[in-house]
Amino acid sequence: MAPIHKIIVFLAVVILASCKDNRQTIENGIASFSEIQCRAAQLNDRRFELFEQIRLLEVDTISNKKAIDSLNTEAALIKKQSLESADTLRIKLADFLSSQKFSSEDRKYFDDQINALVTKCKSKK
Amino acid sequence: MFSVTNSPKIPFKILLLIVGIFFMQSCSKDSPITESQETETYSAKHLTDYYSLVCKITKNTPGFFPPQAARAYGYISITNYEAVRNGIENAISLNTQLNGFSNYPLPTPQADVEYNWAIASNAAVAKMMIYMYDKNLKNEDRLKIQDMESANLTLLSSNVNTNVIERSIAFGKSVADIIYDYSKTDGGHESYLAPFQLPYTVPNDAHCWVPTSATVNPLSPKWGSNRPFLANNITKVQPPMPVAFSSEKSSEFYKEAMFVYNTVQNNSSEQIEIAKYWADDPFATCTPTGHTFAILTQILQEERVTLSKASVAFARMGIAENDAFIACWKGKYDYVLIRPVSYIQRYIDPSFKTVIGTPPFPAYTSGHSCEMGAGSRILTDMFTEGSGDYPFTDYSQLQFGFAARSFRNFDQLAEECANSRLYGGIHYTFDNDKGLQVGKAIGDNVNKEIKWPLFIR
Numbered sequence A: 001m002a003p004i005h006k007i008i009v010f011l012a013v014v015i016l017a018s019c020k021d022n023r024q025t026i027e028n029g030i031a032s033f034s035e036i037q038c039r040a041a042q043l044n045d046r047r048f049e050l051f052e053q054i055r056l057l058e059v060d061t062i063s064n065k066k067a068i069d070s071l072n073t074e075a076a077l078i079k080k081q082s083l084e085s086a087d088t089l090r091i092k093l094a095d096f097l098s099s100q101k102f103s104s105e106d107r108k109y110f111d112d113q114i115n116a117l118v119t120k121c122k123s124k125k
Numbered sequence B: 001m002f003s004v005t006n007s008p009k010i011p012f013k014i015l016l017l018i019v020g021i022f023f024m025q026s027c028s029k030d031s032p033i034t035e036s037q038e039t040e041t042y043s044a045k046h047l048t049d050y051y052s053l054v055c056k057i058t059k060n061t062p063g064f065f066p067p068q069a070a071r072a073y074g075y076i077s078i079t080n081y082e083a084v085r086n087g088i089e090n091a092i093s094l095n096t097q098l099n100g101f102s103n104y105p106l107p108t109p110q111a112d113v114e115y116n117w118a119i120a121s122n123a124a125v126a127k128m129m130i131y132m133y134d135k136n137l138k139n140e141d142r143l144k145i146q147d148m149e150s151a152n153l154t155l156l157s158s159n160v161n162t163n164v165i166e167r168s169i170a171f172g173k174s175v176a177d178i179i180y181d182y183s184k185t186d187g188g189h190e191s192y193l194a195p196f197q198l199p200y201t202v203p204n205d206a207h208c209w210v211p212t213s214a215t216v217n218p219l220s221p222k223w224g225s226n227r228p229f230l231a232n233n234i235t236k237v238q239p240p241m242p243v244a245f246s247s248e249k250s251s252e253f254y255k256e257a258m259f260v261y262n263t264v265q266n267n268s269s270e271q272i273e274i275a276k277y278w279a280d281d282p283f284a285t286c287t288p289t290g291h292t293f294a295i296l297t298q299i300l301q302e303e304r305v306t307l308s309k310a311s312v313a314f315a316r317m318g319i320a321e322n323d324a325f326i327a328c329w330k331g332k333y334d335y336v337l338i339r340p341v342s343y344i345q346r347y348i349d350p351s352f353k354t355v356i357g358t359p360p361f362p363a364y365t366s367g368h369s370c371e372m373g374a375g376s377r378i379l380t381d382m383f384t385e386g387s388g389d390y391p392f393t394d395y396s397q398l399q400f401g402f403a404a405r406s407f408r409n410f411d412q413l414a415e416e417c418a419n420s421r422l423y424g425g426i427h428y429t430f431d432n433d434k435g436l437q438v439g440k441a442i443g444d445n446v447n448k449e450i451k452w453p454l455f456i457r
Helices: A003-032 A034-060 A065-099 A104-123 B012-026 B045-060 B066-087 B117-136 B139-156 B162-183 B252-265 B269-277 B287-302 B307-335 B340-347 B367-383 B410-423 B429-449
Strands: B389-394 B405-409
Touching: A003 A034, A003 A065, A003 A104, A034 A065, A034 A104, A065 B045, A065 B287, A104 B389, B045 B066, B045 B117, B045 B139, B045 B287, B045 B307, B066 B117, B066 B162, B066 B287, B066 B307, B066 B367, B117 B139, B117 B162, B117 B307, B252 B340, B252 B410, B252 B429, B269 B410, B287 B307, B287 B367, B287 B389, B307 B367, B307 B429, B367 B389, B367 B410, B367 B429, B389 B410, B405 B410, B410 B429
Parallel strands: none
Antiparallel strands: B389 B405
């Protein structure tokens, strides 16, 4: 093999390896906060469900007062839990995204992976 | 050789005077005199952290509906700008540029002494946040602001002279005091205590808004008469009359309502997700303005901008968002237009249900479209260098369990936000189209009418 060919092969291997490294970093990063991301997705679903239930009951606030109050109590609890998980997740995400210099391909890979996780978490209910 | 006898003699009294002046100078309080560093030498981290906290506090504080939230973001943002703008080259104060602001002269930094603009910003923003949410601010949130101010100060004060620290804090807080006085006269002061601005009687006409939920009064009916930051944002930017109301099946209005109905009946799962994404979130939203500020904050972090550019960006966005809500609310109560859900249930299908809850105020124009229209123009002007292209993924809602959403540019972002209200079944398309137009015109006004510093990093 001519020296120039050796250099090209070497560079290709280095580039491929570095791509793989970034993908691995992204996968590891997402894995590190997948549990809390799942929790956030499930809390999101529950907030929308509760809101929908309250909305339907509000057509008659007098007859449904007890049920509405009960759902509102749960809604307050879910809101508190949502804000707490959001705090933790926001910091973890910001730390992860600012800790590496990602290319636009890496970003695309991150977006696909994180969205796949959110979808998976929502379907797990 | 040098001749000693020929050297000039300095009279003893003059020599004494020179030595005296030298000693007096060296004993002055601010010795040694150091120039203030420019704002662009500071990181924007403390500021972006504050905006994350503003979002959280907006969610947590009663009475902060979209107009009230936009106002709070607006005043916090101009306060920060005025606290740091003396350190930005060629930055002109907003004091002479915003509506009625010159009646409240801002403090001027002392000449020839040093200030730390990051410390001034830290003090100003913390004080203005407390002012804006004041009477409904929960103790835990008040403590969060104080803790953040204190933690930031510790970081920012490293190797800074005590006199500089004290002077910068005093300057920042005095800017907040004056701007708070200015805010008291805009018509929205402490509106979070009574956001429904009662008494208000909804006109009794077939085309008029009727309650769409248990909330029987519409929100903030007098908000449209608030003082905007730029008068032209109201006087020159108003939507045309909406499509003429009619219950006739052949009418344009009926067709518009049918279009909403058919869209909701045939929504794809993607469209339902989009409706929820921009809704923003039941029980826990920092309102559309909060979402737009979260997007701006993310971009500023990704671009690793300095305190200088972050301050200008937040000020532009704050002015645009505040004025977008005033203009939008003026239109809403000029026309008091019935919501699609009420019209459809009355004339098309009594069992019709929207995808998301209809908020308690008239339809025309859409608040989301106005505010995101305005925001999109600010983002385009600040970050795309004229091309309009800016591939971007909004990660701000991941923390609340939504997927991330990607866009080619800020126009596409604004279009999706506006369309989400159609998919949700809560707005006619003309609410969204005209809302976007109004918002974009306001954003353009803010970009052009105010003399913003150029070439900032």
